[in-house]
Amino acid sequence: MSYLVLARKWRPQTFDDMTGQEHVVRTIGNAIKMDRVAHAYLFCGPRGVGKTTAARLLAKALNCEQGPTANPCGTCRACTEITSGTSVDVAEIDGASNNGVENVREIRENAKYLPQRDRHKIYIIDEVHMLSGAAFNALLKTLEEPPGHVKFIFATTEAHKLPDTILSRCQRHNFRRISAARMLQRLKEICLAEKAGISEQSLSLVVRQSEGGMRDALSLLDQILASCGPDPTDEAVAEAMGAIDRTVVQDFAEALVRKDAKRVLGRVDEVFNRGLDLKRLAEELALQLRHLFVTKSLGEAPQELAESEQKALLALAKEADTAQLSRLFDIVHGCIWDVSRAAQPRLALEMALLKAIQLSPAGSIPDLLARVERLSAGLGAEGATKSTSGAPGGRSGPSNFRV
Template identity: 45%
Template sequence: MAYTILARKYRPQDLAEIAGQEHVVTTLSNAIKFNRIAHAYLFAGPRGTGKTTTARVLAKSLNCVKGSTVTPCNECDSCKEIRDSISLDVIEIDGASNNSVDDIRSLREGVKFASAGGKYKVYIIDEVHMLSESAFNALLKTLEEPPAHVIFIFATTEPNEIPPTVLSRCQRFNFKRIHLPTIVQRVREIAQAEKIELTEEAAYTLSQRAEGSLRDVLSLLDQVVAFGGENITNELVLKTLGLVDQQVFFTFTEHILKKDSKAAISLFNQIVDEGADVSEFVSSLNLHFRNLLLAKLNLASEQMLEIPQSYVEKYQQASQKFEENDLMRMLKIVQELGAMIKNADPKISTEIALLRLAKLDQSIKIDELLSKLREGGTSSGTHSPASQPNIQQTSPEKDSDLPKTSQFTDVKHGTAYAVKADSTDIQAAWQQVLEKLRKEKPSLGTFLQDVHLTAFDTNELHLEFAGDRVFQKQLVEKKENLTYLQKLAQEILGPQYKIKLDLNSAKSSPAKAVPSKAKPDLEALKQKDPLIKDILDSFQGEVI
């Protein structure tokens, strides 16, 4: 005897067996009970949610020898013929291949004849949105005033493509995507009936892969059983379907937190070498960051995340390591990657995205940024230690250790000249550096406006920041800022000089208090205080 796939073997045979569509079942059951059967129905919804099955069950309920009933007997000839798709009174038409006006004309001729044995003649048109405009127009009159013994049931995944004139003549039922717990429960019931050992985690993985389709999950179960037998574990499901273990994405999270781009890219290449599909990986990574964000928003639940409870707890723990804004930025990067891999090399595009994720600076709120700048201090989320240049902090040397002469350069003519290395000459030369710096890069010049040149020797210039100006010092220490300052100083003072940044903890400078506001008007602040504008220009980041 030929094997019957699980999706057909366990197809619902009455309305009570239809899972996840309670609103449809209730309405149709009441219509049958109270004899309020419409002449045309439209079943719309995603694939595998029970549209065609419900149409067959409705036809069976109407044509059962027991009479119109919610619970057909499934034993009479009419029920058996409808179940086996050989009934003369239930005509199924594929709208994708029978979409011409001639096909609809043939249908119109057929509705004139009475049913072969049942009470109703039921026309089920699947993918009805594929009919041509002329075919829809040819159907309108018959659809509006069909014979009393004819019922039309249309099924579609694209209801928006159906003309309004057709929609207005039908009772519409929207089939929803079946919730994950419902699919998990159903697939475990079927596995038990088939004497298949199916672990809970494997059932969740299969159900997630089905994306709300009960038919798809049974097809996947058939595939896994054919590959690995009747003892189904999560590892077997992952191997059969080429999926990535959920735990791997938590490993990616750790690499991103540590800003270890090398480890993240190496792990990705290992996954690809093992046969994982890149597009599936990107889709799962997108879902991973979505779950992290929901957990951060305290929305983590087994139903919301559609994962086992054990993983809900993992997401709750992992989400605490991120800021909400950072998770939104990471999710945006992965979503952009999903669109990019359709038009570019998927592997290279994914590697670049992983590099961006690993190098992404943590965000800082603008009010916190302004407060740190005004009061002095550090912001732990602005820059990672790995991204800051290695600056050696030194103590100011005594005047007796300073050299007697130093060489400086004329700014206008670019010629080198020697001057006596006294305090007046050094400060004058440093003012030349600051003057040129303010013209070429005003933002950096702003950070140095309260900095003093306190000491120098033949190779080093020491810039002293007040003890409460640690934050400004960190901004100057940024690689691009320090490199630019070093280059400018060497142009004026000579190529042998290097900049050293010092912090005088015993010295402080006055700081203005920033009024506490829930939502500062950034544009108004930028216009009012040029210093704020300089900060934003220096960061070259996005304001969140």
């Protein structure tokens, strides 16, 4: 039997298994329980957060032999065929490759006929925004008044490209990016089941790289296990992902805070010689400075980070000043675009980091204001002394002054 990738192996088979989309699960579950299921749904959100999975689960819930139910059995013929993609009454259509009027006309003709076996005939159209304008127009009438046995479920990452006439005929559900804490916990559970000894710091790096998409995270995890084996080191994980090692980023942040120009240039040279993306380095460093600023402001490190990273941030935050961190972040974040567009990215990054070291304020804003007030008070006292002692008898001006 061929290997099943983790993204497919761990795809949720019930609504309870879905991570981070409780608001959608609750709404759909209530609709099924109260027999208020709409004829057309639109699932929109970032990639890899569960839109197509939720569409399949809804199809199972409606066609399960024990349903309609919010908890399909997963073992009946309808459920197993929907899982394997072989159901005769549930059609999964790729909107990118079936985007013409003739494809929609075929859907309209087939929708007239009753399901061959199941309760509903369901059309799941993925990346529906890829349909042409004429195809959308051809679908309007059927979408507004479909036969009672037909349900439409659309999924898209770009809902703004859909015509208003389509949006107004669908019940829309917005899928969220999965929070870092929830994704980290889920990856720990999967690693435990897969008997993979990947550290929390490496999993935190996977979470950051996936940007809220569970499918991306599982694909990266698959890549790590294939490249490094079941017990990889943190350095091996970063190398396999083509990412910047977190210890390198932390070292950059320490050098900037401590104004160690030689250390900064040495680290840039090291990253450059390893062939890593300098734009990615600037992005990771800006994110690290953001974490450091949050730690300094709140007195605690972001919870989505590994425990070792939180301790390092707390220690460094004690050395840094908020005004200095703000200035460092502004310069590093501003150089990301310059590095990505520069003919010599290394020079652009080095000059930005040196500028961040040289121009970062030496004291906090409150300290600077206090110094200005003390100087102003001193100057005021000196001026008053001169005005009272500048003329005989305490007079402030010459006696022979005439208009």
